[in-house]
Amino acid sequence: MLPVKIAGLGWYLPSQRVTNVDLEARLGIPAGWIERVTGVRERRYVTDETTVSMGAAAARMALEHAGLSIEDLDAIVMASTAPQQAIPCTAALLQRELNAPQGASACFDFNATCMSFLVALHTMAHLVAAGTYRTVLLCSSELVSNSLNPQERESAVLFGDAAAAAIITRSQPDEQSVLWHALFETYSEGADLTAIRGGGSRHHPNDPATTPEMNLFYMNGPAIFKQGARLIGPFLERFFSGFTWTQSQIDIVVPHQASRHALDVLTKRLGFTGEQVIFNLALRGNCVAASLPLAFAEAVGCGQIVRGDRVLFVGTGAGLTLGALALTF
Amino acid sequence: MLPVKIAGLGWYLPSQRVTNVDLEARLGIPAGWIERVTGVRERRYVTDETTVSMGAAAARMALEHAGLSIEDLDAIVMASTAPQQAIPCTAALLQRELNAPQGASACFDFNATCMSFLVALHTMAHLVAAGTYRTVLLCSSELVSNSLNPQERESAVLFGDAAAAAIITRSQPDEQSVLWHALFETYSEGADLTAIRGGGSRHHPNDPATTPEMNLFYMNGPAIFKQGARLIGPFLERFFSGFTWTQSQIDIVVPHQASRHALDVLTKRLGFTGEQVIFNLALRGNCVAASLPLAFAEAVGCGQIVRGDRVLFVGTGAGLTLGALALTF
Structure with a gap:
């Protein structure tokens, strides 16, 4: 039982909507097949967004929702499958994109594929509960559209790009979180x-x-x-x-x-x-x-x-x- | 202050030694330049080893050093820069390579490039201290030799391949760790x-x-x-x-x-x-x-x-x- 609170949440969706009609035409799939088999009606694909730009937009929204500012963060943690590049870790690139104060936060990445956010939330909650970090940004940003195989119909139509972020703090004694x-x-x-x-x-x-x-x-x-x-x-x-x-x-x-x-x-x-x-x-x-x-x-x-x-x-x-x-x- | 203990340590070095004489010949570098500038005399490069096979060898040695068995692990954590492949996380592949019991461990990866092991040790120590995990395998395995640029002399000669692993447990009351x-x-x-x-x-x-x-x-x-x-x-x-x-x-x-x-x-x-x-x-x-x-x-x-x-x-x-x-x- 950890006295931690999700103090703020944010997300980012690329503006490009890709409908089943689009994909059915592009991939030569019979009309109606995608929704019937996968339940997906539309998804978003990036145009000029990057993993980091999506993550930063979600992070800014989460900070605003929490009523906190970028100066409050002492840990920036990415919890995603695909990094933006092999070196350095994506969290460091996110610190830069957010224009967060130099040296004020520890930056590192977690990866447990689709469970990355949950694993990172559970893990970092221990450090927030212990007072090791006071304000943690958890960010999951996934640019998957460039890794889909058009030959593999079921997965090619299932995935979409997006980012989401959460601010984790300690619960105050009068809070039930x-x-x-x-x-x-x-x-x-x-x-x-x-x-x-x-x-x-x-x-x-x-x-x-x-x-x-x-x-x-x-x-x-x-x-x-x-x-x-x-x-x-x-x-x-x-x-x-x-x-x-x-x-x-x-x-x-x-x-x-x-x-x-x-x-x-x-x-x-x-x-x-x-x-x-x-x-x-x-x-x-x-x-x-x-x-x-x-x-x-x-x-x-x-x-x-x-x-x-x-x-x-x-x-x-x-x-x-x-x-x-x-x-x- | 966290009552945790590094209960065992292990490592793996590829058998292929690459000397400065080898590299000076291969990269057209004057004799003696490498040691004078970088301080490195030799390094190891993989032949048929993989990130996961090196990590597994280090992990087995760490378990033996700790007097523990593969069945004791409830978390397998990779702390490295380069994954073996993009999906799934390398820790899951390590669980399989170690033939660790299915479902008995949580598997995920940390990445803070060269600081990955320290960040993972510090982070996971909180969960061991809290009793959330009892026996954590931390493994850093780096296959870097295939990402070196022969045109960039100073970094091309600096790096080597290796793996190391540690077993993290709670300290007993009579232990000073x-x-x-x-x-x-x-x-x-x-x-x-x-x-x-x-x-x-x-x-x-x-x-x-x-x-x-x-x-x-x-x-x-x-x-x-x-x-x-x-x-x-x-x-x-x-x-x-x-x-x-x-x-x-x-x-x-x-x-x-x-x-x-x-x-x-x-x-x-x-x-x-x-x-x-x-x-x-x-x-x-x-x-x-x-x-x-x-x-x-x-x-x-x-x-x-x-x-x-x-x-x-x-x-x-x-x-x-x-x-x-x-x-x-």
Whole structure:
């Protein structure tokens, strides 16, 4: 139980909307197939935005929402899958883009693919609770549109670009915000089911043996769905056995927007009602690590989640990693 | 003050030694230039090793040194600059390579370039102290030899490949091991001085505008040295003002092996004696994030550092990030 508070939230969406009609024409897909199979109606793709420019826009909004200024930050933490460049870490580039005071913040990156935001929130909450950092910027910014493989229809239409950010502070004694519990479990038997094999030391971009396909997203959707569906029930049982909440005490669920099928499993099989579950997949697509904080930030922005709500965050990411985190907002 | 203990250490060095004679011939460099300018006599380059295979070898050695088994790990954390591949995170691939039990550990990556190990140690120590994780594997594995630019002589000869690992547990009441204090400050005005511009979303490997040079290491050595030398004194003053140690109470200093000049500044200008400072640059080169834990692990391995020693870790990394951490081993 960590006395921490999400003091502010922000997000950024590229202005370019890409509709199913656009993609169906571009990729030679039958009309109606995308929405029927994936549940996505539109997604955003960057035009001139970068990972860092999207992250900075989300961060500025989160700071304003928290009533804090850039001078208050003592840690800038990126929680994303794809860096902007290999060196230095993206958080340092974000410090520069934000024009944050030199030397006033520690900058580093977390990566647990789609679970990056939850892992970083849980981890950094310990340091905020301990007083090691007072005001942490967590930022998930994902530019995925340039890594999609047009030959792999189901993933090529599923993803979108976006950024989201949160400001983490200690709760004051009169505030009810608490991070109650989190659990993360990685099942690497699924490591090859969601992959970009390139982009690292193994298949270096300059290696003539590295093919363009290696630098593009690969997903075995049915196999991941099967693995996730098998594991999620027992995982949530272990999660709830670790603290005092029961499933019925949850006000709202913010899932990673992995796919329509994954969201259906969470909602129906686990006994949540449709109104309890935040769903932005249709208009945003799966935005990788930015998906979950974006769904959360937009739900707070439109009043679907209010202070004092008991929120369950849950999802799966490449790895395969299952994650869940419970907090009182 | 966190009651945590580095329970075990391990490392891995590729068997291929690359001497200055080799590199002077290969790169057309005058005899003797490399050692005179960089202080490096030899370094290791991978042959068939990968980031993950090196990390796994170091991790197995660290587990054995700690007297623990793979089943004890509940978190596997990579603390490196370069991932093995873009998706999933390298920690998940390490779980698989180690044949660690499915679902028994959370797997994620940290990146603060050369400061990755220190940042991850400090961060994860909070979770070990809180009892959130009981046995954490921290692993830094760097395969840098395929990202060196033969046109940039000073950096091309400076770096080497290696991995190092540490097992972090809670200290028992009768043990003196404690993490006392850490400080990290990023000065992003230096973000362009050490860079690989490619390898991320900005200059995608499949983008025809991405040049091979963008995927190689770039370093403005003199400018970084100047920035680091200007900042390190005041930084260490702030570091020591944050807790009870004085500089004279330190038994041994483990610096990041950035360069001979950087090590000279630390040793002489800051008032340490040569015997107090661990120096492995000459035989290992700068191994990026693996450099500091490798120097530490080898020093423990050969008895230069023993239980109860007061150790100061210090260094700079791309960003530019300055870091320092004090612990009783």
